[in-house]
Amino acid sequence: MPEAGTVTRGEDERSRTPRTLEPAPFDLTDRTILVTGGSRGIGRAVAVELGRAGASVVVGYRRDADAAGETVRLVRDTGADALAVAGDVARPDDVDRLVTEAHRWHGRLGGVVTAAGIYRGDAIDGVGRDEWDSVVGTNLEGTFRVVQAAAPYLRLERGAAVVTVSSIFGHRAGPGGAAYQASKAGVDHLTRALAWELAPEIRVNGVAPGFIRTDLNEATWRDARYGPMVAQATPLGRWGEPDDIAPLVRYLLSDAAGWVTGAMVPVDGGQELR
């Protein structure tokens, strides 16, 4: 049997030993990638990260042109190029225009990230048709329509990939916001169904964020009682940030994940575990 472990290293090196490696080198140079919901939150963080990876980024947004313009500026700060295109993913005509313009920019489209999403957390008695239709129409059908519109372009690109954005609430249930939870569970399965249907040309994977501090749930994380409770109940001890999600999206879009399809990967600090 082996004896106690010995390690070959210089003493001077030891104090510099980092705990984990810094950014992984997953490159997206020469890829044009559309990020829906790119004006804020997770979509913005993803757009900037893709810029860092060398991609040309199309920032899809619904209505806040100033916020989308800020994302474009942040992407350009990384040295990448960026373009903002308006369009509501819940409107089929908008989706077609959004995807067409994204493709026309550089004459190609090599990836899509469906980060557009809305949240309504009403209890069952308060869920009118409008809430159901807008939540499911944006989160679930909007995801499907964007991928549907993009697929013909993606098929033309080597290594094309889609990353959907689900939620911890697509796997775990809670009271309130049933439409939101069902829409995200739908995104989970949509991801698997599309992975099969679009293989082998297009890979389709998803990320499932846990409690992440964005505009979408600002009332929750600012709440004096609920905010700290979430951090305490999270195994890694804090709320997530949009920047925590973006590197996973980058990996899944890159050729480094070239044998990964149909995966739904949680980024939740372990929140699903408890």
Added chain:
Amino acid sequence: MSVRPAGAVRLLVAGRPRALLTDVGQRLAEEYGYVALSLPHPDGVGATVPSLDWPSRSELLGLRSDGDLTTAVLGLDGTATIDEGARSLVDIGRAMGGEGSIVVIGVEPPLVDDGPSGSPATTAADRTGLAPVVREAANRLAPTVRVNGVRAAPLGNAAGPHWAILLRRPGTLDDVAAAAVFLLSEDARFVTGAVIPVDGGRSLYWRLGALGDEAETDQA
């Protein structure tokens, strides 16, 4: 694009299957700058080659007092119970003595090609048992050490018949190593308890689902 830190990150590689873990460990060293921690090899192989033997209690104490152990790539072959597997991971995580990151690799068995009219020997089920072990260990080692998994189909032509691999190509060492690198790195700082399937989509495969797959219908 790679940003190398000032020093190298110490990596422990242990478990089974040995061949794959050896290759992954070497790839992480060559491509990504990790430095394999070398335990003395029972066969007397050179010190830079990781032993792959699961470290003993005394070895873990030694590693802990060195303060150098921060990352580990470990292989579980599915023969341990969930409790045994999780306990082994927790022992290694505690030897990290602070922040750290563990990636556990589980390799699925091959599929048997018994022809389009027959039934495959396995289906979409996870046969590695990886997820419950990873989740249990992740829960117990939080918040200091993250634990995640890579559930791989066998690489090369061992994965099984082409019709079950949705991406229609065999997997490579790079595919597995990249997933491990992502999960080990700071990029995955908020990821724990996750398992990434690196299998060409094989785990989606099931016979009745395949009836709608034009590519397979054409083959049959």
